[in-house]
Amino acid sequence: MILWLILNIQLKFSASTLAAALTTDRWPEGRLNLEMNNEFQPLADALYRERVLRARRMPPEERMLDGIRLYDQAVGRMRLGVKLQNPNAEPNEIERLLKLRIRKLWKMSDYGCYKPA
Amino acid sequence: MFEDHIQHMILVGQALEAAGIPHVLVGSMSSNVHGFARSTKDMDLVVQTDHAGLDRLFAAVSVAFDIDPQASFETITGTFRHILIAKDEKFKVEIFQLSSDAHDQERFRRRLTVDYPALKARVSILTAEDVIVTKLRWARAKDLEDIRDVIAVQGESLDWNYIHHWVTIHGTRARLDEIRASIPKID
Numbered sequence: 336m337i338l339w340l341i342l343n344i345q346l347k348f349s350a351s352t353l354a355a356a357l358t359t360d361r362w363p364e365g366r367l368n369l370e371m372n373n374e375f376q377p378l379a380d381a382l383y384r385e386r387v388l389r390a391r392r393m394p395p396e397e398r399m400l401d402g403i404r405l406y407d408q409a410v411g412r413m414r415l416g417v418k419l420q421n422p423n424a425e426p427n428e429i430e431r432l433l434k435l436r437i438r439k440l441w442k443m444s445d446y447g448c449y450k451p452a
Numbered sequence: 453m454f455e456d457h458i459q460h461m462i463l464v465g466q467a468l469e470a471a472g473i474p475h476v477l478v479g480s481m482s483s484n485v486h487g488f489a490r491s492t493k494d495m496d497l498v499v500q501t502d503h504a505g506l507d508r509l510f511a512a513v514s515v516a517f518d519i520d521p522q523a524s525f526e527t528i529t530g531t532f533r534h535i536l537i538a539k540d541e542k543f544k545v546e547i548f549q550l551s552s553d554a555h556d557q558e559r560f561r562r563r564l565t566v567d568y569p570a571l572k573a574r575v576s577i578l579t580a581e582d583v584i585v586t587k588l589r590w591a592r593a594k595d596l597e598d599i600r601d602v603i604a605v606q607g608e609s610l611d612w613n614y615i616h617h618w619v620t621i622h623g624t625r626a627r628l629d630e631i632r633a634s635i636p637k638i639d
Binding site (some may be wrong): 380381383384385387388390391393395396398399400401402403404405406407408410411428433434437438440441447448449450451 | 566
């Protein structure tokens with residue numbers, strides 16, 4: 336039941352965010368709209384509150400290191416994705432494709448923020 | 453791989469310390485310290501040094517990093533960005549030179565220096581207030597989420613007079629107020 340609610344919140348949140356981005360001029364392009372369907376707001380607030388209280392209990396250094404751990408896990412999942420798409424590729428080829436994918440991720444993240452010197 | 457990234461960070465931290473280059477950790481690592489942990493693909497640093505200082509730093513880390521030959525301009529303050537790419541090509545360090553922008557100068561002056569045993573170095577980080585002011589200027593979707601999380605986690609400890617001073621100058625007050633209004637009651 337809880338999983339169903341969380342999934343619904345995420346779906347509705349994504350849909351409302353996308354709809355807002357397409358229809359409102361309140362937030363410029365690419366900006367986040369933080370509104371959500373009222374129906375799920377109390378549960379979303381409770382989940383968020385729990386997350387905040389958990390973060391407050393963690394040492395700041397640990398929160399910083401967790402960011403690196405999360406990235407490491409994301410790279411691991413990207414490697415699995417590359418393997419699934421290239422089931423016959425040798426390990427060296429998987430690593431080469433993984434590095435290309437990481438470079439693409441960096442490029443997307445930098446988009447519009449920098450210009451050549 | 454996690455350990456490799458940590459080793460990269462230790463190397464850069466120790467090289468900065470050895471070269472005596474004043475610095476501050478910015479970007480998502482800084483906001484992770486004050487808010488929620490989110491995936492961090494790089495280490496962003498603002499340094500106060502000249503070209504000779506940068507060359508010393510680059511030489512000290514060249515055992516583990518390749519230097520991207522193409523420097524770039526950052527579009528908010530117009531400062532230079534240099535990229536160090538780990539030799540395993542899965543982690544990078546972005547080095548920004550301290551600009552003459554008024555808030556860039558002020559956030560650098562207010563930086564906190566903290567002893568982080570895991571990094572085997574004393575690390576300078578932005579204050580929570582300066583993370584908020586900086587991210588309001590960048591205002592990408594991930595920045596707005598980070599701002600919300602930093603405000604929620606820091607609670608009453610934030611210096612709102614300081615934040616309001618800068619957001620008024622930057623014209624980002626409305627954006628800040630909207631984010632604050634979206635935060636549920638925590639305490």
